[in-house]
Amino acid sequence: MQQVKISKTKLDVSEQIFDATDRLMAKEGLHHLSMHKLAKEAGIAAGTIYLYFKNVVEYLAFSSRKSNGFIKYEPV
Secondary structure, eight states, X not given: OOOOOOOOOHHHHHHHHHHHHHHHHHHHOGGGOOHHHHHHHHTSOGGGHHHXXXXXXXXXXXXXXXXXXXXXXXXX
């Protein structure tokens, strides 16, 4: 049987990251949020988040705007 590798798009991974944020914020709150915990919750490597966002400040800004409906995140 041939194994088929499914590639996730940047949008899929970014949605995983945003969904993981929602879960962690509900469980632990903002003060306990870290990029490492976020990556683990999203099921990705910690460094992967930095392919999408320059730093935690940029990430939180996108996350906040997205949750408020101000922007639709579209990775480059």
